[in-house]
Amino acid sequence: MNIYQKIAEALDGLEIPIEEDFFGDGESQYITYTLKKDKAAVIADGRPQNEVAELMIHWFLPRDISYTATQKQIRYMLLDAGFTWPEVTNIVEPDNKTRHIVFECEVENDDELEG
DSSP states (O other): OHHHHHHHTTTTTTOOOOETTTTTTTTSSEEEEEEEEEEEEEETEEEEEEEEEEEEEEEEEEEEEEOOOHHHHHHHHHHHTTTTEEEEEEEETTTTTTTEEEEEEEEEEEHOOOO
């Protein structure tokens, strides 16, 4: 399973549209994700034995919607799916009245080493 499938599976059930590199398309609330960095975590015999993906998962929603319970739920959903505990940055974008919550975490990238 690749990292993008892991994210989609981890956050399944939120009833929020989730898509890689997706930017709204008219939705008032959505989640998108990007790969921040892909790195070797364990090197043996001069070759990576384990790769780790650093991810940024972005949740956009109207700023007047209550978000703390869902934010906590997302953190635990990611943790339970094998991601590291996400660091969270909360940004309010005053120009378009949007709250932008960024979850930064890591997960093993098994897919890259399989082929």
